[in-house]
Amino acid sequence: MALLHRATLHPTKLDLLTTWLPGRPWYQGPTGVEMVSRGAYRFDDPAGEVGIETILVAAGDGPVHQVPLTYRAAPLQDADEWLVGTMEHSALTHAVLSGAGQAEQYFEVDGRREVRPPTMTIDVDGGGDVPEVGVVRRVVDEDDTVIVTDAVELVVVRRPVAGAVGARGATLSGTWDGQSTAVPLAYVRTR
Template identity: 70%
Template sequence: MALLHRATLRPTKLDLLATWLPGRPWYQGSAGAAVVSRGAYRFDDPAGAVGVETMLVGAADGPVHHVPLTYRDAPLDGADDSLLGTTEHSALGTRWVYDGCADPVYVAALAHAVLTGAGQAEQYFEVDGRREVREPTMTVAVTGAGHADVAPVGVVRQVVDGDDTVIVTDSVELVVVRRPVPAEPAGPTLLGRWDGQPTSIPLAYTRLA
């Protein structure tokens, strides 16, 4: 389960994305255009230290982009090139926001979700000592799972950005689809559906190493 906080962020996640996205090779949109959210989902960090959220975003008149993010309370060693920036969280203080594809916590969570069929984490707030579930803004599902015997991801060896992002690890190769469109799943695949997208379409898939 993912614990959320009723808090403000300055700058907001969308502010950071509006600056960062135009420099990505897979982004289609005008520099300086406002970025809007279409939906989001989360994975759990088993250690409870890193926030793992994936957003579906884009310019109002452009395609939807699939953007995994991680939120940390300190810089991630060796990941300066993948830093979107920092934001001030009214409950948690300074948060370093990273492209999740370069963060081993996200990569391990994605591999686990896809290969075991675990899917997204339930989100909730703590309200007066009790849990209040937050309804998801999109749904995700997994097809072709059943590889729970694959070794957990230990090392991220390479991240290659193109039209999609390929993440090479010591046990599995992951492909994050950056501009999701309808397609037939091939192998273990994470599928998503959100408001305005009536059918589930591939968001990420695996290729066993």
């Protein structure tokens, strides 16, 4: 469950993504144009240590890009090159392989919870065993980001579109405003 706080953020996540995203090798679209959110989803970390939120954004009429963000109590060691977009692979991997749904988000107002409706719908076809993920052995950050660990290979689809065929395995798919057909967002294969 994700507790959201009513707060003013400066810069905003979209401000950060507007400057960060065009520098990624998998980015396609205009530069110097503000990113617009198309939807987002969250997962709970099974260990309760890391929050993960994935935002789907686009610049102008450019394609939708998927950007996982993590929230941590302390910086992730040896991850300075990923100021925006680092992800705790075990939370996403666990969610896809276990078939877990997205985390419920809510605001606390005057001592009571107000549920925040999701901005997109996700579906996972997992539901199987979740292995110990192990050590990250390799990361390939191209059109899709592939994270290879001791036990799994996680593929994050960076430009999710309908009809895309990608890696096979347990699949996370989603729909959002303007995208009524479910599209693949991530795949997990055990090794």
